Amino acid sequence: MNPDVEVPKIDFKKIEGKSYGYWAFVIVTGILTALGIWAWWSVHTYGEHLTGLNNRIPWGLLIAGLMFAIGMSAGALHVFAILADALNIKQFKPFLRIAPFVAILWICAALVFVFMDIGNPENMMNAIMYFNPTSIFSWNALLYSSYILICAIYILLKFENKKLAGFVVGVLALVWAVIVPLVDGFIVGFIYSRGLYHSPLHGVLFVASAITSGIGGIIPMLYLTFKFTNRYLAPDLVRLLAKIMGVGAAVVGCLLACELLTVMYEPANWESGFYAYFSPSWFTMYWIILFTVGIIIPIIIIWSPLKFMRYSLGWLSAAGILHVIGMLAEKYVVVVSGLEVPQEIFGGKIVKSLYFTEITQYSPSPIEWLMFIGIVSAVYFVYAIGIKVFALLPEKTEGFE
């Protein structure tokens, strides 16, 4: 960890951004972003009845999106800050501008998820004005805003080529990138009133999935950007990233298995646990999308016996995308399945009410999907503009050999 180690000069260059493909991408993501804003405006004007939420399930797709975006943000920064700054691996230094930039985009997306989800955005400033130290969400708001600031300073120092200051802020950013998803996991983990929420594992799980989904998101992003701008992306760098993602994905799978076994060990949880993990409503989401698509298939691709597959940037990008889908499913399962099961107000008794005692299912409404897709599109829209306006990407990368 020596910031003074001599590093060869890296040539960063803006992309030209003149091709039809580039403008088509900008226009499509721009239109989707505009549709997302329209969807939010509709909900804000006419009421939250346009969403699929209700008084039993007050959180849904957008809160899952918030937690997913936090992971994407922290993960994008984690790996490059560890590899390039902390471990001082020079091959990863060329990514030290793009990593914090992507981290800023996703953390901003997380804030927009919150903004679009809340019912009374006119009062949004109250989240900053009235800090509640006992609210883990309040701490999250503080951490999100400070994380943006740290990432912004980090990227500016990288532009200015300030080595020591860049190293110090890089370490700080790294610490923040661990704390943010950890505390994000506590948003659900601290809720002791709900059996499927209350777990100390959520924080750790969110950190692990942040690292993996961050890499999963940035591999296809780099692959496609380098490919379409005719820059060289060294395959062994991507392969190393993919291997880290694969190990992380296995850790995520292990943590999820621990959680499942802990929940199902307690007889009081059998009903809710069976519903959340094995009922037709959740089986596909949990076992197919989360475990199979998000964890098992990416691991098979990364360590495939077929050499062309495990060294192909296209296949590794596909593994990244599948893992990101799986981690989004994980956040969705955590947030929604824990709410669909009724709370045991009269433990052990046979209880009926007009509203609160049956399992209620939630499906995001088209308006919620539009908001979700709009926010994700906005990330890629700003990314496309950002790499055209700022010199964020290296002209080429060097492999290990």
Place this chain on the structure above:
Amino acid sequence: MISRRKFLLLTMAGVTAIATGKAVEFKEGRNSELSKYKWGMVIDVEKCTECIKSRGGLIARPPCVEACSKANNIPKSDRYFYDLIAIYEVRETEDAEPLYFPVICQECENPLCVQVCLTKASYKREDGIIVIDLHRCIGCRYCMIGCPYNARRFLFEDPRELLTVVNPEAPIRKHGVVMKCEFCLWKIDKERAMGKEPKPVCVEACPYNALIFGNLNDPNSEVSKIVRTSKVITLRANLGTNPKVKYKL
């Protein structure tokens, strides 16, 4: 000459410093008059059961629910359940006779809703009533996630369009905020100031006198006597929330 990057850096640092400084400023009002009271309620389950059974069970809307909704500007909607009093039918076995429990905000001593509220919009007054400051609520619904008793409602629709009668004394809300039972704060504060014994609307409306409201700090109040002398339970006592709404069995 300061560079654009440095200017941006300094501006962001300044904004964050101001925001953080503002955030850690604590200004909570104190009212020693209120601290004399600790409002609580005892619900006589047998009497409630008798009332609700006589009206046909769960499908009925007992007078307490009707009166509460009317007085507190609670909208009636086909799509959402907004009533602040939810009735639960509870049995030991399938063939056992049911008991009916009206569940309102339990006005916990250790309220999770207040603990989790992002903006301190939910807070506990000195008399123990948990209140939502509608001007502070951002509608994040974290309090609803936390509440162990499903006692909070989010207004998915504009209530002003669903109300047939409006009580100007009670809060009139808009969509996008959370509401809950506040022991008819607007009424009991007025009655207390007038030297009367305050009573929430549901207590007055109950034809069976099943709801007893009073000051738990006063050992001579009816609620205190019942708590001392009868078998009362609180819901989800294992959570440590210590509700001030108790059920007499």
